[in-house]
Amino acid sequence: MDINNLLIWIVCLSCVTTTISAVRNSFHHNRGWIFVSTFIFVVTAVTSYLIPNLGGLVGGCFWVIFILIPNFANRKVNQLVAQQRYHQASKLAQFVSWLHPADGLREKPEMLRALDLGQQGAIAEALAILNRYKTTDTPTGRLAIVTLYQIDARWEEMLVWIQENLSEARLQKDSEMLLYYLRSLGETGDLNSLLHAWEYYERSIEQIPNLITRNLARMFVLAFCGQIEQVKTLINGSLRIYSPTIQVFWLATANLAAGNELLGREQLLSIRNSNDIRYHGPIERRLSQPVVEAETILTDKSKQILSRIAAELLQEAKYSGKADLTQPKPNATYFIIGLNLFAFALEIQFGGSTNFLTLYRLGALVPTEVLKGDWWRLFTAAFLHFGFLHLLMNMFGLYVFGRLVEFNLGIARYLILYLTTGLGSMLAVTFMSVMGYSKTEFVVGASGCVMGLVGAFAAILFYDWLRHKTRIASKSLRGILSLIMLQAIFDLTTPQISFVGHTSGVIIGFVVGFLLKVIGK
Known part of the structure; x- marks a missing residue:
């Protein structure tokens, strides 16, 4: 076994799986990845046939530059966003857009720059950028729309917009919009509909390749339903990459829903002056509206769904080897x-x-x-x-x-x-x-x-x-x-x-x- 032969296998397998995943999720919005993967696969195959000893090395170089680096860099961008480090995220996203200028990655740096401007207090300029990009036709445009709703905590309007503009098929393929849909149901207090929506889209959520995204969806449901210990488990586990502001916000949400109103309000007040414009409105809304305890409105069916989510969370941690920080080292x-x-x-x-x-x-x-x-x-x-x-x-x-x-x-x-x-x-x-x-x-x-x-x-x-x-x-x-x-x-x-x-x-x-x-x- 030599490195050339190994690279041929890695490159071809990666290109095939990337193409299949892109087609399954959305052919229209993943055409860039499909084109890049197909091109690299063909280059590797042709080079391996003409110059067998160089096929893997040539294909490997293209694969590293146009698939591996953009994927790792984009993952780092998402991590920086989770930590509210928007300036660094915007710069890195700009680099990614040079290597892969399709599939909405070209517009992403501007979206992050808007959040960075908002963080610095330039709210009007940030809103102007978001308004310029909002459209229902692209992932970036849809993200701009829901971000505008989130900043002002207009959850009822967001819920109506999602229901009117995004079909069930679209939500099944667009994990980011699916998460916002779940959150808007929770923010508007419709907890039974939230749990029924979870059950309906459960297979789509399970197919999300990123464990952090899957667990973020779980945290939304568990927090709105007052499951404090499960939320703590997620925050101490895969969601620990999120900033302290976001962690405290969702712990406070869980405490409020569980009936711990005094503690929940204290936690919200501690992050009231956060420099993340996405959380100004939601925090004020939490503080101003009356508390509704989840236990008082959940049906028996909803409670069964909630119990299953908690059980599956433990199962997934068991199979991934990533339970929480207290898990013994191997x-x-x-x-x-x-x-x-x-x-x-x-x-x-x-x-x-x-x-x-x-x-x-x-x-x-x-x-x-x-x-x-x-x-x-x-x-x-x-x-x-x-x-x-x-x-x-x-x-x-x-x-x-x-x-x-x-x-x-x-x-x-x-x-x-x-x-x-x-x-x-x-x-x-x-x-x-x-x-x-x-x-x-x-x-x-x-x-x-x-x-x-x-x-x-x-x-x-x-x-x-x-x-x-x-x-x-x-x-x-x-x-x-x-x-x-x-x-x-x-x-x-x-x-x-x-x-x-x-x-x-x-x-x-x-x-x-x-x-x-x-x-x-």
Whole structure:
């Protein structure tokens, strides 16, 4: 496996998934991403055919410049907006618009400049910019409209505008407008309609790729319904990137809805002089209007929906490995990564990580040697790696899936699983080689263990789905199965990779993971 071949896979897979996602969300408003992804895919394919050794490198360069950097930069822009750092967000958005001037990103810097001007006290100039861009035809225009409504806390007017101008199909694809729709229902006090709207659009919310956006929608519902502890969990978890003003505002909202009027008003008064013009009107409205306790108006059906939201919030945190700041660190995963890094340092010290003789001496798996009595190679081979790229890929997979499995199984069962999948996959490679079903004669790497973790996580999801039948478990399980299928295709098309080791790791991981999950309960 070389970096050129790996880049071809990464670029092509990224372009295909980006195009599919863009088409599903909105072809009309994502034409830029569709064009860029298609162009890079074609360039990579043609270059790989004409100059095989450069296809991945050429496609990778285009991919980094026109897909990876704009995506990361845009994510940073959203983070800066959440922190009310509009000036920096506007500057970075300007940079993004140069690399990707389509899909509304060209207008975004001006929208952020308006918020920056409002923050500095130039309200009239900020409103002039927002009024200039408002239109129902583009995402930027719609955002300008709802921002104008939000500044003056004209929630009833916003709700009417959304209902009259945005169809259900549009709301299903426009996550930003869907969030404003949910919020406007809550701000106008129509909590039962808010919860019924959540239930109706729940599948659309689940499909939002950004966890922060999904949890922001949840926070709106939970805060308006007075669920203080769940709001605190979100703020201490994925929503901790938001500024203190926004965090206090939603905690105050939850307290008011829960009947804690004195505390809620004190919290609102503490942020009354915030420099975010979007919250001036909403804060004053909260302080001036009478408090309505959620418990007094929610129907039994609404309470059931609310309970399910809270339960699914815990489930998603469980499957993402991101519960809150009090969640224990994945120390066992860090320890295993440390052992792999130590073994790699030994490889370099004793002759190099791509030196077959060095790897052999340190314990690479050689099936014939295992049969002669070198059983310890079944264990040591799982900590050795052929080159830095091999190490980097496996450690990334270990970090991602190790945390998830450790969080769900606990340290003891997690270590049992890791060692079992490592030894089991190496035994499978040895058996298949000795029996003549495989030509593998030399194996190193933690790939079998990592794929075992993938299989174990699939088992955890399957076990929870059998017990609770939650949509989140089902959705996550489908994602894991897709990943396993892609990995199998990659293994079959890359001769240097042990298909037997990976496949056996997944199978052993699933079986052992399922048993450990059952025993643990």
